[in-house]
Amino acid sequence: MSKEHLSAFFHNSNLVSLSMAKELADRFEQKVIAKNHFLLTEDKIADEYLFLDKGYMRAFAFDIEGNEITTNFYAPGQIIFEVASFFNRTRSKENIQALTDCEGWFITYKQLNDLFHSLPEFREFGRSMLVKGFSELKTRMLSTITETAEERYATLLKTKPEIFQHAPLKNIATYLGITDTSLSRIRAALSKK
Amino acid sequence: MSKEHLSAFFHNSNLVSLSMAKELADRFEQKVIAKNHFLLTEDKIADEYLFLDKGYMRAFAFDIEGNEITTNFYAPGQIIFEVASFFNRTRSKENIQALTDCEGWFITYKQLNDLFHSLPEFREFGRSMLVKGFSELKTRMLSTITETAEERYATLLKTKPEIFQHAPLKNIATYLGITDTSLSRIRAALSKK
């Protein structure tokens, strides 16, 4: 119920003073999402900029054949929002769904923009979140292109082990760009080693 | 030699008035890069925010085995900068190289930030560039995960045909995430159809 994590998150960015972090946190409202429910669904315009305090979420899109492809996983302590839809005010191509019961703090597009206008520090914070997301995606793109499925699996296991406690393997498989069958075999092969 | 393209580019974003577009363009300086020379090399801190007016460029990184992996192609009329290095002031993991003789217009990090502070419209423009890059990368990530190499090749051929006139196939192969051998076979197979 407390906004401690949220204001600490702002402050830890080193872009926002402690007092401003608290002021900022004051503007956020609570959001509770039950397991399997959605923060955002396809064709809607994303209007929530969410700090995830508890629980796990995933983003997914559909490919041409209509299969769900998991595009991202989110753990507590992260900002979640669909960048393109949120900033361009266009219909989202992605869905964001709770993998577990979730709690967090959000503001709307309008509120965010007002804060951006009035607080240069928060603007910097917003930019750094955007840049961080971009960099992570770039890293993932490179690893998808250069590494084998087994290597990508091992990396995920090392960097985000909690995901395996909260997401079904079929979601992890599409995130890694392989079928659940292949993932199962990779796991079997690695556990023998 | 004229900054027409540059100011038109600002104005066409619909975020910047015509007069401000011209004022903005005034702040940019000319940059000429000969074929095969670099806009940015690994381990340097990116300090140039470049509008490419003429010519083609590519970005590349090295994988674990030391192979060059092309991460992006740039055509005239695009903004080019290495996002993470530029905004975080960290050493770049990427190189940006001219595929042909190039000409463009640039400002430095400091100049860009000054403009961002004083001109909200330019800030919006900057954000929209960032969001655009992010969205494109997301689309590419999804297609890399869900489509076959042949489908990705066909898409690239349709969306960026000029690249094939200016980049060697081995660069295009690593961009698509395949070997030059496979790319050659895909081209052979498609030309038979």
Next chain:
DNA sequence: ATCATTTCTTGTCATTTGGCAAGATGCCGC
């Protein structure tokens, strides 16, 4: 124009990954 180097293609074979189906296991609602 010539030579050297890089780029591109093609052949053979190995490896990775997928498709499909069957069975095993686990989880949820009643």
Next chain:
DNA sequence: GCGGCATCTTGCCAAATGACAAGAAATGAT
């Protein structure tokens, strides 16, 4: 606790892609 559904594993075979090597074609330097 039971039935049903989703999840995960495994077997068999096919398809996609890679590794390596040889040769052809294009390009660049002098």
